[in-house]
Amino acid sequence: MREPTSCRPHMPGYGIRPADEGSGLLPWSWAERQLHASHNFWVVTLWPDGRPHAMPVWGVWDDDDVFWFTSAVQSRKALNIANDRRCTVATEDEQHPVVLNGEGEIRTSREEIADVIELVNAKYGTDYGLDFMDPTKNATIRVQPHWAFGVDADDFTGSPTRWTFE
Secondary structure: OOOOEEEOOOOOOOOOOOOOOOOOOOOHHHHHHHHHHOOEEEEEEEOOOOOEEEEEEEOEEEOOOEEEEEEEOOOHHHHHHHHOOEEEEEEOOOOOOEEEEEEEEEEOOHHHHHHHHHHHHHHHOOOOOOOOOOOOOEEEEEEEEEEEEEOOHHHOOOOOEEEEOO
């Protein structure tokens, strides 16, 4: 687990206060709580012609600083990730959002898939087995964030934080 660096994001026109005012910079632990707590996530991928494609998914934040979700191999999400790894993931809570920007990759390692199944089953109370995540039918997608954004609506001008992963 690595601690990302934090700073105030550039948000002209919103009256955002300096990083040492208001709530200050939100700690990364705040963002991780939001990522663990979110039941649904919005995943945005890119069509081959560059148009955005947004869909809700179940997903899990791994303490190794990666986000995992699964999708049918022939789904638009999986096809888009196979074509262009750039993607965005956002939590469902618009009052305390965390948005991850990074790159997705379809993973086929049985060990990684087994770890993701364990995380998904624990979070969602499911009982999926390795056969459910068969890589010939379902894509297990790992999103490595480059940077993340978070804000607490209770202090909109004093809490926006951008975290950067080295």
